[in-house]
Amino acid sequence: MRVLLLIPGRFTLLTLAVSSCANLGCAGGAADATGTAAEDPLCVDAVPVTWDNFGHGFLAMHCHACHAAGTIDRLGAPEDATFDTVEQAWDWRDEILTVATGDSPTEPPSGGVSDIDRMHLYWWLGCGTPGT
Numbered sequence: 001m002r003v004l005l006l007i008p009g010r011f012t013l014l015t016l017a018v019s020s021c022a023n024l025g026c027a028g029g030a031a032d033a034t035g036t037a038a039e040d041p042l043c044v045d046a047v048p049v050t051w052d053n054f055g056h057g058f059l060a061m062h063c064h065a066c067h068a069a070g071t072i073d074r075l076g077a078p079e080d081a082t083f084d085t086v087e088q089a090w091d092w093r094d095e096i097l098t099v100a101t102g103d104s105p106t107e108p109p110s111g112g113v114s115d116i117d118r119m120h121l122y123w124w125l126g127c128g129t130p131g132t
């Protein structure tokens with residue numbers, strides 16, 4: 001089983017021989033069009049994260065202040081960087097992963113996102129099936 005060990009600003013997986021992930025209902029990373037998720041060690045035992053069980057709520061809470069179609073003051077966010085639908089979020093997948101996950105995330109600029117939520121964001125867009 002792989003357990004997420006949270007170190008501020010970093011994602012680290014700690015391997016434990018306690019139980020198999022299959023017993024916990026974990027899912028392996030789904031390959032995207034390039035097949036990279038299947039090779040990503042952070043995706044090996046990623047929990048199933050989708051638009052419905054995480055993405056929509058996460059984006060509404062942390063991103064829509066600047067990245068919703070109806071936002072009047074986008075605070076410098078590009079006009080076409082809108083995350084109102086699952087399709088729009090996946091269209092911006094690479095950019096979202098670059099600025100909102102990893103060792104030095106810069107989005108949202110106000111902060112307030114837990115390491116656990118950043119890991120779920122990575123599992124959704126970095127390991128999940130495109131469009132889900």
